[in-house]
Every structure is written in C-alpha cells, then in structure tokens.
Amino acid sequence: MSASGGVVRRSLLDDLATSMLALIAERKLSAGDQFESVRSLADRFKVAVPTVREALRRLEATGAVELRHGSGVYVGPNVGRLVLANPLALAPSAERLVELLQARALIEPPVAALAASTRDAAALEQMEQDLTTAADLISAGDHARLAEVNMDFHRSLAQASGNATLAEVVESVTVVNVREQLEILHIHGDRQADLDEHRAIFDAVRSGDPDLAELLTREHLDGVLAVINQRLQHP
Numbered sequence: 001m002s003a004s005g006g007v008v009r010r011s012l013l014d015d016l017a018t019s020m021l022a023l024i025a026e027r028k029l030s031a032g033d034q035f036e037s038v039r040s041l042a043d044r045f046k047v048a049v050p051t052v053r054e055a056l057r058r059l060e061a062t063g064a065v066e067l068r069h070g071s072g073v074y075v076g077p078n079v080g081r082l083v084l085a086n087p088l089a090l091a092p093s094a095e096r097l098v099e100l101l102q103a104r105a106l107i108e109p110p111v112a113a114l115a116a117s118t119r120d121a122a123a124l125e126q127m128e129q130d131l132t133t134a135a136d137l138i139s140a141g142d143h144a145r146l147a148e149v150n151m152d153f154h155r156s157l158a159q160a161s162g163n164a165t166l167a168e169v170v171e172s173v174t175v176v177n178v179r180e181q182l183e184i185l186h187i188h189g190d191r192q193a194d195l196d197e198h199r200a201i202f203d204a205v206r207s208g209d210p211d212l213a214e215l216l217t218r219e220h221l222d223g224v225l226a227v228i229n230q231r232l233q234h235p
Helices: 006-026 038-045 049-062 094-118 121-140 143-159 164-172 175-188 191-206 210-233
Strands: 065-068 072-075
Touching: 006 038, 006 049, 038 049, 049 065, 094 143, 094 164, 094 191, 094 210, 121 143, 121 191, 143 164, 143 191, 191 210
Parallel strands: none
Antiparallel strands: 065 072
16 A cells, blocks of 8 residues: 555555445446535535545546536446447547457358347448448548447448347447548448448348348458558558
8 A cells, every 4th residue: 555545545446446336336327317416425425525526527427427417416328338449448549440450350251150140220220321331431431420320330230130238349449449440441432332241241131141241241241451551561
C-alpha cells in the first residue's frame, strides 16, 4: 500500500462502482431508468459525495450510467454488457489495421454460421434494412455514412446469432473502429461489390444455410484483407 493511499482509493472506487452496478441489477433497472441521486448514494454507502461522483464517472465512461446535469443519474445503455471497447484507444497503425481484419476474419465467420442456425427475426429485419440503407448511400455518394452502415450490418449479423456476448465481441472490433473502417472502404474501393457480398451473406443466413453463411463471410473478410495488404505493400 502506498503512503498516499492510492491503492486504497482505487480499491474503494472499484468496490463502490461494483456495488452500484449490483444495486441496479437488484432493482432490475433498465437503460434509461433513473437511479438514486448522488447524495442518496453517498448516504447509502457511507462515503463522501465527491467519491460517489468519481465512481459514477468511471461507470459513465463505460456507458453503464449517464449523468444528466440538473436531472440526475440514469442507467446507461451498456449496463448489462460483458465486453466493452476502449473509447480512448488511439487510431491503429497500418499493421494494427491488418491485425484488426485478421481478428474479424477469425471471429465473424463462425458467428455467421450460428446466425444462419438461429436467425433472430429482429436482427434479420435489421440486416435487410442495413442493406437497403447501404444501397441508398452508394447512390447518394455518402461514403462516410456508408462505412457506419456497413459496420451496422456486421453487428446485426452477429446479433442474429442470438448470442449477446458474441454480438458484443463483434461490436468491439467494428463499431469502435468506424474511422478505420472508412479507411478500409477508401482503400478497398469497390463499394458495390462489398454490398453484393453482404447481400449474399444475408441470403445465406435468411435461408438457414450455416455452411454457406460461414464460407461467404470468410471469403468476404479475406478478400478485403487481401486488398488491404496489397495496397499497403504497394501504396
């Protein structure tokens, strides 16, 4: 333990944040529900108000709670998540960009196979909407928004698996890297081919063909990775 009490302070904040999450779970609160006030939490856990605020800020950084000025503390959208991305991560280098695609190529094809077996109805509907939106954006030339919608499609694909943890893992390597996906889209270049491959994956999932869904997803990501590797080696 340091003389400054740093270790004790970190432990106190971690314990306090964990206790708050347990209280939210105990009360069965959902995203958007109002939580206790800062003063009430300080009284409940017998700690100082500034300590409660610091613990809440830690939770807010993960999306587990939201602090609304003049309104109070609310349950955030990520309160039930097991897998969280680092919102402060620096933009990856070219090498890390390749590693990102390699990771996705290993993770997403089996998830697509599970999606074809499970076929969550709401996620299938969202995948179809993502494809329609992507086609409209290609026609409009809105490439920045297209990168986001392409990532939406991959997240919807993972959600179609019915496995919330897998969906969170896929989201952690897609939605938080929209800037990098925009660069991939710029380098890859063929937006219509990308959309056609997404449509083929969707058709395989909707028809309940796990082997084809896995194969098409792997070929899609391997193809993008090959183009990126070639462009990076010969800029």
